[in-house]
Amino acid sequence: MEVNNKLYKNQGIHVITSIFTVEQGTTKVLLIKRKNEPFLGKWVLTGGALYNNEDLENGALREIKEKTGIENIELIQSKAYGKLDRSPVMRMVAISYIALIDSQRVNILKNTRNTSDAYWCPIDKVPALGFDHNEILNDAIKELQKQIIKSNILKSLFPNGVTMPELQKTYEIILNKKFDRRNFRKKILSLNLIDDTNTTNKFEGNKPAKVYKFKKKIEDKDIFL
Amino acid sequence: MEVNNKLYKNQGIHVITSIFTVEQGTTKVLLIKRKNEPFLGKWVLTGGALYNNEDLENGALREIKEKTGIENIELIQSKAYGKLDRSPVMRMVAISYIALIDSQRVNILKNTRNTSDAYWCPIDKVPALGFDHNEILNDAIKELQKQIIKSNILKSLFPNGVTMPELQKTYEIILNKKFDRRNFRKKILSLNLIDDTNTTNKFEGNKPAKVYKFKKKIEDKDIFL
DNA sequence: ACAAAAGTGTTGACTTTACACCCATGG
DNA sequence: CCATGGGTGTAAAGTCAACACTTTTGT
Numbered sequence: 001m002e003v004n005n006k007l008y009k010n011q012g013i014h015v016i017t018s019i020f021t022v023e024q025g026t027t028k029v030l031l032i033k034r035k036n037e038p039f040l041g042k043w044v045l046t047g048g049a050l051y052n053n054e055d056l057e058n059g060a061l062r063e064i065k066e067k068t069g070i071e072n073i074e075l076i077q078s079k080a081y082g083k084l085d086r087s088p089v090m091r092m093v094a095i096s097y098i099a100l101i102d103s104q105r106v107n108i109l110k111n112t113r114n115t116s117d118a119y120w121c122p123i124d125k126v127p128a129l130g131f132d133h134n135e136i137l138n139d140a141i142k143e144l145q146k147q148i149i150k151s152n153i154l155k156s157l158f159p160n161g162v163t164m165p166e167l168q169k170t171y172e173i174i175l176n177k178k179f180d181r182r183n184f185r186k187k188i189l190s191l192n193l194i195d196d197t198n199t200t201n202k203f204e205g206n207k208p209a210k211v212y213k214f215k216k217k218i219e220d221k222d223i224f225l
Numbered sequence: 226m227e228v229n230n231k232l233y234k235n236q237g238i239h240v241i242t243s244i245f246t247v248e249q250g251t252t253k254v255l256l257i258k259r260k261n262e263p264f265l266g267k268w269v270l271t272g273g274a275l276y277n278n279e280d281l282e283n284g285a286l287r288e289i290k291e292k293t294g295i296e297n298i299e300l301i302q303s304k305a306y307g308k309l310d311r312s313p314v315m316r317m318v319a320i321s322y323i324a325l326i327d328s329q330r331v332n333i334l335k336n337t338r339n340t341s342d343a344y345w346c347p348i349d350k351v352p353a354l355g356f357d358h359n360e361i362l363n364d365a366i367k368e369l370q371k372q373i374i375k376s377n378i379l380k381s382l383f384p385n386g387v388t389m390p391e392l393q394k395t396y397e398i399i400l401n402k403k404f405d406r407r408n409f410r411k412k413i414l415s416l417n418l419i420d421d422t423n424t425t426n427k428f429e430g431n432k433p434a435k436v437y438k439f440k441k442k443i444e445d446k447d448i449f450l
Numbered sequence: 451a452c453a454a455a456a457g458t459g460t461t462g463a464c465t466t467t468a469c470a471c472c473c474a475t476g477g
Numbered sequence: 478c479c480a481t482g483g484g485t486g487t488a489a490a491g492t493c494a495a496c497a498c499t500t501t502t503g504t
Binding site: 053057081084 | 228232233234235236237238274275276277278279280281282284302304305306307308309314315316318320
């Protein structure tokens with residue numbers, strides 16, 4: 001590689017995270033409002049340009065912390081985006097991540113050096129976003145749906161354990177489908193994502209529900225036949 | 226984004242393709258030998274640095290053409306790699322692609338401006354590659370295995386149609402598993418990847434086999450329950 | 451007529467779906 | 478004792494796995 005070739009100059013990398021939460025019966029994504037050009041005043045996903053002294057995931061985490069205040073978050077890589085015109089400033093390639101957090105547990109910054117607002121937007125009410133973030137978000141939603149049935153991504157919503165009814169509600173919201181209670185329980189247990197604890201959780205006036213915990217590690221499933 | 230911030234300088238993007246073929250009972254990947262530093266004389270996957278006037282896929286295609294002579298190839302995006310030290314020259318983020326082609330149909334260049342050799346290497350005999358290409362390749366093999374059961378990626382091996390026995394051999398090689406002939410046929414037909422033509426293919430001294438064609442478009446499968 | 455490879459159907463095992471009643475708790 | 482939501486089992490349907498014989502062709 002000839003480092004000084006003009007064709008290699010002025011390239012950069014965006015790290016963009018679709019941060020999801022589930023609340024009030026709907027899946028929401030964290031949107032932030034830009035304080036600078038380009039797309040000043042536009043809503044976008046959380047992210048920004050990668051520094052040359054940090055790896056992809058650390059860059060995504062730094063951007064998340066700077067622009068939202070959120071720390072200690074687990075990321076899953078989604079896709080890469082490289083259309084020539086995806087940023088008006090400079091040639092930028094974007095690496096997209098997804099994350100899921102409990103919005104109750106974090107305090108979102110509404111005003112930072114680069115952002116003037118932030119909110120949890122229901123995914124069926126997302127406005128026109130800056131850059132190619134609508135496309136990135138749509139792919140991320142599909143990836144989230146795939147991840148909840150094969151990874152422990154939901155663990156972050158339930159760090160202290162979860163009951164079957166809670167879990168079922170969450171699946172129903174994210175996948176936008178209803179399940180039978182008995183069959184859901186069997187299916188989830190067969191996926192081997194959670195372990196029984198021997199505790200129960202009491203809510204008012206109801207039978208206590210068993211508490212389960214997400215496994216630390218999930219083994220890969222077999223592919224075919 | 227402050228374009229002149231030093232932290233954004235000197236970043237580049239690699240586009241790397243694991244080009245597979247299936248022959249002589251084994252899956253092979255195209256390796257090329259580097260003619261320049263870094264990793265002069267080392268075997269690597271097909272790829273190089275993206276230009277700032279081409280999008281990701283076009284960049285990958287250009288690199289493939291330049292370094293191997295192969296044209297008209299379909300790519301599937303795999304993962305992104307961003308460790309700080311993955312290139313010794315400069316900070317490079319890699320976007321990985323996979324492709325599958327019929328090695329009989331192409332003539333691989335053995336000597337180009339940047340390469341001094343090229344060969345189809347059985348995937349169980351891959352040497353230590355330059356950069357992080359062993360890691361990229363291992364992920365690509367898994368992705369290839371996923372793709373053959375949900376996409377028409379195998380079409381490129383059989384542009385003129387394929388018979389069940391041929392297809393079965395290919396699946397068995399790529400997935401490294403044996404299948405029952407009757408069950409394989411049922412499974413493949415249920416995957417809706419191929420269409421019956423009403424022709425048969427004669428081989429010497431055997432019963433002619435029905436010829437199938439890969440569909441142009443494959444619809445996505447449902448996720449859960 | 452025989453060798454070589456292709457085509458095909460059925461049964462049992464397993465998995466998935468549909469469905470209804472009892473239980474524990476707080477008020 | 479009642480209202481609320483949680484827990485559980487079974488039968489029917491569908492899917493998957495195992496298995497052997499017949500067909501077509503060229504020699």
